Amino acid sequence: MSSHPLSVSTDSFCLRLQRAARLWRQVADEELKKYGLSEATTTPLWLIGRLGEGLRQCALAEHLGIEGQSLVRLIDHLEQSGLVVRRDDPSDRRAKMLMLTEAGKTMxxxxxxxxxxxRDQLLRDVGAEELRAADTALDAIIRAADKIRE
Known part of the structure; x- marks a missing residue:
């Protein structure tokens, strides 16, 4: 039994949050499949482009909130697809830096x-105020989860 005073509405919220995340991934996967990618492989590709060339694998895993071993499989797929290359980090030979290839930059x-x-399609009926409230709620959930994980 939930100890939260709004257990019925929090249960409903949690179920809808999970469903929304799952549906978002399914819609993304369907579109990205056209490019030989999935939502899971696209996120690292996108982040390498956003966070800069030479991003360390461990830093990318941290940004994604996943274990290094899980990231290795995703990077292997991107590397086999010719989108990413791994380079030795000159400051730490044990570490690998990730670089987008020209094809990776284009992709x-x-x-x-x-x-x-x-994103625009899925959020088109969500007003700015609703989006801010959802963003605030998600930030609170993320902070609480981070505290639990510490």
Whole structure:
């Protein structure tokens, strides 16, 4: 039994949050499949482009909130697709830096637009005030989860 005073509405919220996240990924996967990618492989590709060339694998895993081993599989797929290359980090030979290839840069730009289009479609009926409230709620959930994980 939930100890939260609004257990019925929090249960409903949690279920809808999970469903929304799952549906968002499904819609993204469907569109990204056209490019041989998935939502899971697109996010690292996009972040490498956004956070800059030479991003360390461990830093990317931290940004994604996943274990390094899970990231390795995603990067392997991107590397086999010719979109990403790994380079030794000159300041730490044990570390690997990630670089987008020219094809990776082109694909990152393309999928950035695809993801923007998906976002615009899915959020078109959400007003600015609703979006701010949802953003605030999600920030609170993320902070609480981060505290639990510490």
């Amino acid at each position: 990152a730009t393309r999928v950035d637009q695809v993801v923007r289009d998906i």
